[in-house]
Amino acid sequence: MATTTFSIDASEIRRQFPFFQPHPEMRSLIYLDNAATTQKPYSVIEAVSNFWAHHNANVHRGGHGAGAKASELYEAARQRVAQFLNAREPAEIVFTRGTTEAINLVASSWGEAFVKAGDEVIITEMEHHANLLPWMRLAEKQGATLKVWRITDDGRLNLDDLRTLLTERTRLVAVVHISNVLGVVNPVAEICRLAHDAGALCLVDAAQSVAHMPVDVQAIDCDFLMFSGHKAYGPTGIGALYAKRSLLEAMPPYQVGGGIVKTVSWERLVWSEPPAKFEAGTPPIGEAVGLHAALDFIDSIGRATIEAYEHELTRYALERLQEVPGLRLFGPTPDRAGIFAFMLEDIHPHDIATVLDARDIAIRSGLHCAHPLGARLGGSTARASLAVYNDTAHIDALIEGLHEVRKVFGYV
Amino acid sequence: MATTTFSIDASEIRRQFPFFQPHPEMRSLIYLDNAATTQKPYSVIEAVSNFWAHHNANVHRGGHGAGAKASELYEAARQRVAQFLNAREPAEIVFTRGTTEAINLVASSWGEAFVKAGDEVIITEMEHHANLLPWMRLAEKQGATLKVWRITDDGRLNLDDLRTLLTERTRLVAVVHISNVLGVVNPVAEICRLAHDAGALCLVDAAQSVAHMPVDVQAIDCDFLMFSGHKAYGPTGIGALYAKRSLLEAMPPYQVGGGIVKTVSWERLVWSEPPAKFEAGTPPIGEAVGLHAALDFIDSIGRATIEAYEHELTRYALERLQEVPGLRLFGPTPDRAGIFAFMLEDIHPHDIATVLDARDIAIRSGLHCAHPLGARLGGSTARASLAVYNDTAHIDALIEGLHEVRKVFGYV
Amino acid sequence: MFDELYQEIILDHYRHPRGRGELEPPKITQEGFNPSCGDEVILDLRLEDGRISDIRFHGRGCSISQASASMMTEAVKGKTLAEAHALIQQVLAMVKGEAEGDPDALGDIVALAGVRNFPVRVKCATLAWHTLEEALRSAT
């Protein structure tokens, strides 16, 4: 191990995060729960504070220069997201609270308008509840059929299985880009191609991918893609939905209220153009400014660089996890993202997490909001997940901690 | 005028706001657009920053102490909102993005479950689009009837008119607490009583009231009430819905995803209890912490004190506005909140706002997201609106500015 | 500062709009809204032999949007579609500050350049022009 040199000096990156600075009242943490949420760099925190302090005003409503400036910052954030995802134009980006809201928006607005009785929606067995429950509900509401694309025993999706599932009644394939449990990186471009060949649309849940690898919506050729700011070094309360413009134009509004109509009278109503049509009410303005700064942070390192570094770290982690007796890791190896869900002997994952927490190592345990997948894997798992500020020392600490867990529960 | 003494020293309060401090690159503004959004005190900005810097983690998901601490802060914010509104328990508070989302939630979840074909929903002619469009859409979807409670010529609601509108088919009366155009304070407790007597529920849009007067949901006895953080000195991206517990229990979820189910399998689904049932996905955690600080800011002055002060300021403003020739003010006087929509001669409100903006006075012009009311009033209006940091000097500057507007457009 | 915005020529078009009114059918009608301020421009136009043979506007709005519509109807009447298109692009670029306005080509319309320093007013100045663009798009 010792001879590997890594492409990033993570300690340099941690210096950009207040969370990792010594604090008189807080224990300093080895944070390995990045799939749940990432920490925030100073640049993001300051961009948000600075907005509240000096530029705060409501957007899109005539009157004064401060409002125009706030609108400009808000629209600049939209443009930044469009560029980040390589969308064709900013109007293809709708701001939402996060991934969950974005998928709900698509399932309600597009789904209720375009999925009819007898139609089919395909989702995978590894979906997070965010990409599962909206489709279960839609299928029930519309009398449509929800088809489940099962995973292989090593935690992958087999494209041949999809070919079998697709029919002329299939309207949508909804798939996660990187599984928040298995760490598998799904071949979304191929999946979109197969869906399109069958006349279906394709939705990609990119919650776990955008902060860890380059994501290009035109290269993937997906119809919908969404992510959450808080998993990409940004604030909570903001996320983005990408959708092809023609779809946004055809879809009815989701939430309704101020800002989404050109004119309303008791008799007549004219909707605004997208994306305004989908952003009823005062949007998360300060949060959009924070997301803008978060994407700048990511690109200041470079997504290809981040991907390569996390890949090196993942290889290191995979080797070291093998050293722990009785540890069963889920998902494919060695090609995978830095998300490691595992079981250890018969020790309950919650107990694993507690012993690690007492050693100031933060991991997560449970079903990770993917209950059907949990059932397939045999129950709860412990999960460690990486971000660009982690390094081998963190993985070493995790391994040492797991040995301690074994000891506490009498495995020696 | 000069002899009036005021109960608050607003300059003291402005010292708590970075927006009002001298800034090398920014012109300092007389901010009279508080009905659109308020400025944020240092305490709010710092609470949010501090959360991101030191306590950031995702909530409600097992694993580590940092997550437990974040959950604790998030639930403490809920408890603070419950106390602020005098709800019976924190479980009656659902966090939303803001007022608009809260009303959409009620219209979708409660509305589609409990409003049937032939039923009636009553809204008023002065509603903001947020409390108008969701009910128009619901009525259309369900085949229900939307009845409009017209305003009187001086911009009030007449309770006798409501008595005539209410029938045994009425399921809901939805009414704004303080109109964002007319400044009228509606008698919501009486309205709720009349609605209840007829067997209907009552929803109160408190977007314009919570930061300006005491609001007690038990005293009002409303069934639903909602507000936005950003209009109450808090951040964007957060608001709260109050609903009686029995209603939340009977209502189906709104958005679906992580956190709102106890268990899911392909065959079976058990929803969480309220409020979790209505908060799918990662909630606006940092924003909830900011809202908590905002409510602390409000109560550090005291809502009765704020109400009294803004009332004094309103009386002053009413007198001074009368001095401007050709100015027509909408809404009742003298009993009203500090929101002043007006027209001046035949000058278009947008032109009024631009001339004032050039004098560093921020007001708003347009239809204020209340198009049907705008039609009733005869079109766009200019609107100045107060908060606790405004004072008589701001009103003097406004009046002087209006004289200048007259001059620019040739009224002398 | 607002002398630049409220030039005499603008106030004149506002107070005495040219081309205000409606056309008799046959005609193309196109509505344009600026929802934030309630401005509304409704264009009536007639196309003959590839030219805008007649054009009128009504609706309501602020001095800038009304003056802009007034100037526009004067400027495009009789123009070919291609000429109208080119003019629209020139005006939009000028108003958004992306290009200087050419007084020879634009005449009075250069006065609209004053909105550049008033970002909230740009939409007022462009409303009529966007509406015309839309009308021509849907007519062809």
Next chain:
Amino acid sequence: MFDELYQEIILDHYRHPRGRGELEPPKITQEGFNPSCGDEVILDLRLEDGRISDIRFHGRGCSISQASASMMTEAVKGKTLAEAHALIQQVLAMVKGEAEGDPDALGDIVALAGVRNFPVRVKCATLAWHTLEEALRSAT
């Protein structure tokens, strides 16, 4: 630090649960979930003459939730509803750190007090007890 949480008595109940299994009908069944970690406790109980005449649990979960369920079935079997209620309140208060646990009244169960310093584990310790509370509520 976790000696306090993982006391020998807890690990013993976890490894050798008492009262694990199901009852034959007639019985009352109540499920309890801890959705964040996937813990599940299913209680089977029988009430006779105002007493819990028999009680079993199954399901799955971490050491704390399972040990807690095991201790609970031992403790409440044979108790009147009122006694069971009182015990539930005592245990919940202790676990949440609102009251000290009384070793005389609680016996082994005082070992659960160790979760106090592990806020994320409080729900594990209380799951069985909340589920029993729910079962008794719906039965009466």
